Structure formats: C-alpha cells, structure tokens
Amino acid sequence: MGRLITVVGIGADGHLPPPARGLVGSAEVLLGGERHLGLVPAVPGQVRRPWPRPLTALPGVLKEHRGRSIVALASGDPLVSGIGTTLVRLLGADAVDVVPAVSSVALARARMGWSAEESAVVTLVGRDVDALRRELAPGRRLLVLSSDETTPAAVSAVLSDAGFGASTMTVLGDLGSPAESRTDIAAGRPVPAGLPRLHVLALQVAGPGAASWSSGLPDDVFEHDGQLTKRDARASALARLAPAPHQHLWDVGAGAGSVAIEWLRAHPLTTATAVEADPGRAARIDRNAHRLGVPRLEVVTGDAPGALAGLPAPDAVFVGGGATAGGLLDLCRDALTPGGRLVAHGVTLETERLLVDAFHAYGGELTRLAVEHVAPLGSRFTGWTPARAVVQWSWTRDQGELS
Numbered sequence: 001m002g003r004l005i006t007v008v009g010i011g012a013d014g015h016l017p018p019p020a021r022g023l024v025g026s027a028e029v030l031l032g033g034e035r036h037l038g039l040v041p042a043v044p045g046q047v048r049r050p051w052p053r054p055l056t057a058l059p060g061v062l063k064e065h066r067g068r069s070i071v072a073l074a075s076g077d078p079l080v081s082g083i084g085t086t087l088v089r090l091l092g093a094d095a096v097d098v099v100p101a102v103s104s105v106a107l108a109r110a111r112m113g114w115s116a117e118e119s120a121v122v123t124l125v126g127r128d129v130d131a132l133r134r135e136l137a138p139g140r141r142l143l144v145l146s147s148d149e150t151t152p153a154a155v156s157a158v159l160s161d162a163g164f165g166a167s168t169m170t171v172l173g174d175l176g177s178p179a180e181s182r183t184d185i186a187a188g189r190p191v192p193a194g195l196p197r198l199h200v201l202a203l204q205v206a207g208p209g210a211a212s213w214s215s216g217l218p219d220d221v222f223e224h225d226g227q228l229t230k231r232d233a234r235a236s237a238l239a240r241l242a243p244a245p246h247q248h249l250w251d252v253g254a255g256a257g258s259v260a261i262e263w264l265r266a267h268p269l270t271t272a273t274a275v276e277a278d279p280g281r282a283a284r285i286d287r288n289a290h291r292l293g294v295p296r297l298e299v300v301t302g303d304a305p306g307a308l309a310g311l312p313a314p315d316a317v318f319v320g321g322g323a324t325a326g327g328l329l330d331l332c333r334d335a336l337t338p339g340g341r342l343v344a345h346g347v348t349l350e351t352e353r354l355l356v357d358a359f360h361a362y363g364g365e366l367t368r369l370a371v372e373h374v375a376p377l378g379s380r381f382t383g384w385t386p387a388r389a390v391v392q393w394s395w396t397r398d399q400g401e402l403s
Contacts, residue, residue: 005070007078009101012177014039020099029065032073077103081123081145107175108143108200129154134293137211144201152191159187163209170202171195222288227255229320232371233390237343240394241316245269250314252304253321257285264294273298275307305331319344323351336397343394355393364395
C-alpha cells in the first residue's frame, strides 16, 4: 500500500519549514482543525476540509478523496497525543507519512528547564482526570497534556485529594505562538479564570501522599466488604501473573478488584477486565479503580463463566472467587493466549480439592500460603494470629499451543 496521507506538524504561530510548506502548498486536499487551516495561505483550487465531527466519520472523508494527494495539519509532533496516532491506527503505519514540528512537550520542557530523563508525560486529552493519580509521587515532574481550560482546576483537586496539595502547577499556554503565556499556581488554591484553552500543565509534585508501583498495596487503600485478596496473597499472585505492557488480564470473581487494579498500576499500557457477580461490589471496584489511578479498568457485572463470553482474549487470568463454578477453570485455561498465565486461589476444601486435581492433571505450581500477623494477646502481651490459609495454583500455557 502506498502512502495515503501525509501529516504535517505546524507550530502555534503557523510556521512551516520550507519542505513542509511545499507539501502543504502542493496538496490537492488539506485536512485539519479550523484553527490550523486558518494559519496557512490559501491555495487556488485546493480543497480544504476541517476534521469531521465526530471523528468516527474520518474513514468516509478519506474514502471520498481517495486517489488525490492528501495532507493533514496537526499541532507540533502529530504523534504526541495527536491526529497522527489516530491515522496510523486507522490506516497502518505504511499508509501515513509524518513530518513533525517541535512538539508542545519539547517546548514545555524547554520553558521549564526539565530534561526528558527527569520528567514524564501524561495525557488527559479525552481521558478521566483520575488517571493522573497513578503517576503521582513526591519529587516527580510531570507534563500533563490538558483537554481544555478546565483541566488545571480538575488536576488541582486530584492533587489535594491524593495528599499532594503542596505541588506547584505551571500553565504553559499557546506554546510557540505570539500569545504564549505562563501562569504559576499552587495546588489546592483557587485556579484563576481565563486560562488558555491550549496549554501544557507542568507539575512539580510535592506532599506526603503515598506512591508505589510495587505489588501488594496495603489492604486499607481498597474499599471492600471483606471480599478482598489480601496483601501478601495478592503480591504472590501478581508475581506469577507477571504484568507486562499491551497484555490483558481477566480478574474473575474480582471482589474489590484489587488484583486487576494492581495489574493496571504496574504499567500504563496494561489492560484488564474485572468480572464480579454482585452489583454492589462491581460498583465498589469502579470506585477503587478511580481512586487508585486506573479508571481504564473495565468492570463487567455477571456470573462467570457466562459473563466471560465476548471478552478480549486474556494474557493472564486470576480466579479469586467462584473457581468451583462448572467448567470455569477449563474455560480460563483454554482462553489464554500462548504463554499466558493462570493463577487461582482457594480457601475452602472444595476449591482446594479442585486446584489439587488441576495440578495433577496439568502441572504448574501448587503453593499453600500461610500468613501470620502480630496482634495483641490479652492486655500485656502480643502473639501471632494466623490468617486463613490460601491454596494457590499457577499454570502457564505453552508457547506452542494454539489459543
């Protein structure tokens, strides 16, 4: 397939280097936002089309102009949270030529004096602001790609709620244009009106808030009714589930959603589905996911195995409850992609018997987790109090097997 479209990055001031200017001037069809289209001189006979609304109509626009030379305008680097990424996903990398300009991220780093190695980029464009929570840690420098002028107030509220109210926020507006501006704001303080719609938000995170990307968060960070995979058993399960970018988890019988949530916190490119039969618990899982910075968690309310139908194929499955449901373990095993991992927990004799039988039939690893915690013993002493033992069966699908 030849190149169907060229995406040209343009600065906020309308600047185009000579090669890019030539591409734009020679295009038969020029696509872009209305603001971008207004930045470049008119060309006789050139068709100019703003992006369709909704953007799902874009394939129709491209089909309408097939066979003509098409150029699209995008802000800065089209592959930084931009239309370039959308077009590559839609058409494939071989069909899209990208000519980047200086990105808003590069300009923001330059204005702040932050190196790429010591700062991170978080996009909130079209995303839930709670996604920021996963990225917060004392001393961290974050460049937030904002949706609009309301984003700074929403971010300030998240920072305060998460214990990082001592952070500073810098609104870098209209970067690279004659109207470029800078506004410094203390998190938790009123956000001034009239902030520019187009801006990058630079955060210097500070405060006593907790931050960790390790497995085994404290149990009390989760809202739950007792149906929770406890900290030590959860850490053990996640070590065997082995979260990795672009991999998908099923958390079956999810309870409070703790395993799926920690899977998602391990890396921003992981995905997960939590399946829970009880509607009240399903709603609680969603609240936990937002509060712990992974609002992208998909929550499905329904009984397994029926509720698993139609879900994306899993690279890992955790069965924390309901393992005795007829055919559930076999279905989960068969659904795994090659190299996929299954971990199942049991605390009842019936589930333990099932997991022992699975171990004898398929191999894998069978572990009994017995954890004791110190607790008061009478008025003067302390002693060990055992938690309910957990039987854990873990199994990995052979890479050579067909899914």
